[in-house]
Amino acid sequence: xxxxxxxxxxxxxxxxxxxxxxxxxxxxxxxxxxxxxxxxxxxxxxxxxxxxxxxxxxxxxxxxxxxxxxxxxxxxxxxxxxxxxxxxxxxxxxxxxxxxxxxxxxxxxxxxxxxxxxxxxxxxxxxxxxxxxxxxxxxxxxxxxxxxxxxxxxxxxxxxxxxxxxxxxxxxxxxxxxxxxxxxxxxxxxxxxxxxxxxxxxxxxxxxxxxxxxxxxxxxxxxxxxxxxxxxxxxxxxxxxxxxxxxxxxxxxxxxxxxxxxxxxxxxxxxxxxxxxxxxxxxxxxxxxxxxxxxxxxxxxxxxxxxxxxxxxxxxxxxxxxxxxxxxxxxxxxxxxxxxxxxxxxxxxxxxxxxxxxxxxxxxxxxxxxxxxxxxxxxxxxxxxxxxxxxxxxxxxxxxxxxxxxxxxxxxxxxxxxxxxxxxxxxxxxxxxxxxxxxxxxxxxxxxxxxxxxxxxxxxxxxxxxxxxxxxxxxxxxxxxxxxxxxxxxxxxxxxxxxxxxxxxxxxxxxxxxxxxxxxxxxxxxxxxxxxxxxxxxxxxxxxxxxxxxxxxxxxxxxxxxxxxxxxxxxxxxxxxxxxxxxxxxxxxxxxxxxxxxxxxxxxxxxxxxxxxxxxxxxxxxxxxxxxxxxxxxxxxxxxxxxxxxxxxxxxxxxxxxxxxxxxxxxxxxxxxxxxxxxxxxxxxxxxxxxxxxxxxxxxxxxxxxxxxxxxxxxxxxxxxxxxxxxxxxxxxxxxxxxxxxxxxxxxxxxxxxxxxxxxxxxxxxxxxxxxxxxxxxxxxxxxxxxxxxxxxxxxxxxxxxxxxxxxxxxxxxxxxxxxxxxxxxxxxxxx
Ligand code: BGC
Ligand code: BGC
Numbered sequence: 010x011x012x013x014x015x016x017x018x019x020x021x022x023x024x025x026x027x028x029x030x031x032x033x034x035x036x037x038x039x040x041x042x043x044x045x046x047x048x049x050x051x052x053x054x055x056x057x058x059x060x061x062x063x064x065x066x067x068x069x070x071x072x073x074x075x076x077x078x079x080x081x082x083x084x085x086x087x088x089x090x091x092x093x094x095x096x097x098x099x100x101x102x103x104x105x106x107x108x109x110x111x112x113x114x115x116x117x118x119x120x121x122x123x124x125x126x127x128x129x130x131x132x133x134x135x136x137x138x139x140x141x142x143x144x145x146x147x148x149x150x151x152x153x154x155x156x157x158x159x160x161x162x163x164x165x166x167x168x169x170x171x172x173x174x175x176x177x178x179x180x181x182x183x184x185x186x187x188x189x190x191x192x193x194x195x196x197x198x199x200x201x202x203x204x205x206x207x208x209x210x211x212x213x214x215x216x217x218x219x220x221x222x223x224x225x226x227x228x229x230x231x232x233x234x235x236x237x238x239x240x241x242x243x244x245x246x247x248x249x250x251x252x253x254x255x256x257x258x259x260x261x262x263x264x265x266x267x268x269x270x271x272x273x274x275x276x277x278x279x280x281x282x283x284x285x286x287x288x289x290x291x292x293x294x295x296x297x298x299x300x301x302x303x304x305x306x307x308x309x310x311x312x313x314x315x316x317x318x319x320x321x322x323x324x325x326x327x328x329x330x331x332x333x334x335x336x337x338x339x340x341x342x343x344x345x346x347x348x349x350x351x352x353x354x355x356x357x358x359x360x361x362x363x364x365x366x367x368x369x370x371x372x373x374x375x376x377x378x379x380x381x382x383x384x385x386x387x388x389x390x391x392x393x394x395x396x397x398x399x400x401x402x403x404x405x406x407x408x409x410x411x412x413x414x415x416x417x418x419x420x421x422x423x424x425x426x427x428x429x430x431x432x433x434x435x436x437x438x439x440x441x442x443x444x445x446x447x448x449x450x451x452x453x454x455x456x457x458x459x460x461x462x463x464x465x466x467x468x469x470x471x472x473x474x475x476x477x478x479x480x481x482x483x484x485x486x487x488x489x490x491x492x493x494x495x496x497x498x499x500x501x502x503x504x505x506x507x508x509x510x511x512x513x514x515x516x517x518x519x520x521x522x523x524x525x526x527x528x529x530x531x532x533x534x535x536x537x538x539x540x541x542x543x544x545x546x547x548x549x550x551x552x553x554x555x556x557x558x559x560x561x562x563x564x565x566x567x568x569x570x571x572x573x574x575x576x577x578x579x580x581x582x583x584x585x586x587x588x589x590x591x592x593x594x595x596x597x598x599x600x601x602x603x604x605x606x607x608x609x610x611x612x613x614x615x616x617x618x619x620x621x622x623x624x625x626x627x628x629x630x631x632x633x634x635x636x637x638x639x640x641x642x643x644x645x646x647x648x649x650x651x652x653x654x655x656x657x658x659x660x661x662x663x664x665x666x667x668x669x670x671x672x673x674x675x676x677x678x679x680x681x682x683x684x685x686x687x688x689x690x691x692x693x694x695x696x697x698x699x700x701x702x703x704x705x706x707x708x709x710x711x712x713x714x715x716x717x718x719x720x721x722x723x724x725x726x727x728x729x730x731x732x733x734x735x736x737x738x739x740x741x742x743x744x745x746x747x748x749x750x751x752x753x754x755x756x757x758x759x760x761x762x763x764x765x766x767x768x769x770x771x772x773x774x775x776x777x778x779x780x781x782x783x784x785x786x787x788x789x790x791x792x793x794x795x796x797x798x799x800x801x802x803x804x805x806x807x808x809x810x811x812x813x814x815x816x817x818x819x820x821x822x823x824x825x826x827x828x829x830x831x832x833x834x835x836x837x838x839x840x841x
Pocket of ligand 2: 114345483695
């Protein structure tokens with residue numbers, strides 16, 4: 010047991026041993042007596058402020074719901090409380106399993122298409138499912154279906170949508186009215202494709218930006234999150250105080266993730282938020298107060314724990330606080346398989362989560378088994394009927410309030426709204442307001458529109474990099490400019506503005522130029538990631554990859570004025586990059602409107618600004634790579650063109666936070682280190698799972714088998730030639746969860762030099778491996794070389810590629826120089 014502040018038991022001198030023994034006894038007894046410290050993870054509703062769901066309850070609707078409830082069968086009620094992912098359910102299934110909701114997860118495509126399918130495919134998907142739910146059949150009460158999606162920066166999973174800056178950028182605008190307008194546009198673009206429920210806004214208040222979801226949060230400042238939460242909910246749903254109240258709301262919004270997702274120790278995704286109840290209230294709960302007051306219809310539960318207890322099972326917070334003290338009248342939805350992480354639960358059974366107050370399970374794949382089990386648990390009394398009725402009432406309430414029973418859908422089918430001029434203009438305004446100017450020595454900015462400008466950096470002409478995670482796919486990786494029909498890269502925006510002003514541009518990612526530029530704009534930064542794939546150990550930007558910094562320094566040495574445009578999902582330690590730049594702009598993840606940068610960076614032909622900077626930091630900027638670093642730039646910092654501040658040279662010592670780069674452990678206890686990250690492409694999902702006693706000690710990968718997909722661990726370039734010569738191998742600790750249904754290739758990535766590599770065939774090894782037990786696979790590095798991998802510059806020490814269904818959990822991936830048990834694998838057949 011951990012010592013509590015009330016009762017600290019420590020070792021002392023022998024002279025005091027008697028006293029200590031007495032104290033120890035008291036320490037053991039106090040928690041049991043009900044005096045002393047409260048059990049950990051137990052909330053006290055009376056300590057919390059009050060809120061109140063506005064507009065969700067009215068007498069006629071409640072009467073209508075009572076009448077429906079009286080006519081519904083037990084099966085129909087159980088159906089309402091389960092949500093399936095459309096990758097794992099067919100419209101037809103709804104005849105037998107009358108589920109209340111469906112969703113499209115981050116990697117889930119519309120029916121019959123892929124993630125990049127045209128918007129119309131989404132509309133058709135929505136209609137196909139809805140139609141079955143509303144069918145008139147004997148003995149069936151038709152109830153409209155809810156369809157949820159992660160429209161987290163615009164309707165960001167759907168091709169052609171307007172992509173707004175991610176929330177961290179919106180935080181820098183400090184403009185709640187802008188947030189409301191973005192909510193309204195997002196709702197329209199979502200309703201247009203027949204989807205009526207949005208899993209946003211994220212109200213996390215990230216305290217440690219090593220967390221991979223930091224960019225989903227508006228600010229580390231709870232007051233700003235509170236001001237925004239209500240504004241976004243009003244924008245998405247409509248004004249609860251307006252003429253119609255929330256009746257015929259636009260879409261249902263979701264305040265997520267309740268509670269404390271941004272407070273986990275070390276910024277670990279799905280981790281433990283070890284703070285007091287007071288701090289939970291003061292820091293993490295603030296957004297919920299205004300969201301509930303604005304009538305938010307749903308709240309999603311966090312994967313994380315509070316004081317060691319998983320939120321999915323925390324009755325005191327879900328029922329006592331949220332539904333009681335905070336007066337929340339909508340429904341509570343679990344996160345993707347979140348219930349399955351409770352002790353004694355799995356994806357297919359979890360009475361504890363339901364009894365704790367979750368009204369709808371998000372059970373993407375296991376919905377069928379969950380349906381049968383939940384039904385049985387109601388019949389046996391393990392789940393009280395009253396609990397079910399309460400949950401179903403809340404869900405029906407949202408459906409009534411959304412007007413789904415009336416089925417007037419004024420926005421549906423208006424595909425012209427996706428990426429409309431009006432919405433793109435709004436996104437561009439948001440980009441302008443989100444930019445934060447950290448340095449502008451010698452007034453390099455704004456640039457004269459008549460100048461000759463070099464545009465360089467790997468992200469200059471890459472819309473996918475501008476958009477980050479949760480863009481078309483879950484991780485946002487693998488997107489090309491052609492995947493964005495209504496979007497402009499930063500380069501394209503700059504070029505248009507400069508050329509219109511009589512200037513000229515050269516685009517060259519690596520910074521070479523034909524004609525000496527008057528100024529160079531270098532666009533670089535983080536590559537897309539989502540959720541735990543973005544967790545980092547250090548705040549240092551690319552401590553092992555000098556390429557961006559080299560480019561800046563090379564230009565500076567050639568006396569070219571350098572403007573850095575830094576794309577990132579969080580503030581990072583970039584002192585060397587700032588030093589190597591004359592101007593430095595934090596541009597966050599701006600989304601589809603690259604032109605918003607040109608609006609501010611490019612002045613008129615004489616160099617007078619067209620738009621000034623107005624964004625200021627909503628997160629502090631770190632002075633070292635350590636997590637608890639003093640701010641280099643505080644909250645609210647941001648220069649304007651009228652400022653004449655000159656930033657002196659910054660220290661370039663990263664401080665204690667940088668992970669030593671001498672290790673070639675690509676993955677340990679399922680965590681990639683600062684220099685390595687996962688890259689997922691295609692129909693494969695990743696999630697954190699426990700490995701034996703180690704919480705989240707494994708990363709599970711599930712290939713759906715719909716089409717080819719790959720996972721990779723990517724990082725700095727490594728020369729593995731001498732390791733191979735010395736008999737080294739790649740050691741993988743794994744557990745097979747479902748054997749490969751089709752050939753699977755294990756290989757390494759080395760950019761174009763590896764494109765022709767056949768890789769190794771691991772199908773046979775895995776086919777023979779027992780399922781469900783941990784084992785290791787040690788593959789000689791020489792076999793990779795024999796299969797065409799150029800070991801001199803390996804950037805992805807692990808790539809697994811296949812087209813069939815497969816379930817695999819990885820615990821660790823590293824190099825080994827112990828040859829015991831190492832095997833040689835055959836090259837894979839070349840025709841893939
Ligand atoms: C995320 C949620 C998201 C859900 C559905 C989860 O993994 O934590 O934020 O809404 O998936 O895609
Ligand atoms: C889904 C996401 C979800 C994640 C949870 C992914 O495969 O596509 O929506 O958030 O799994 O781990």
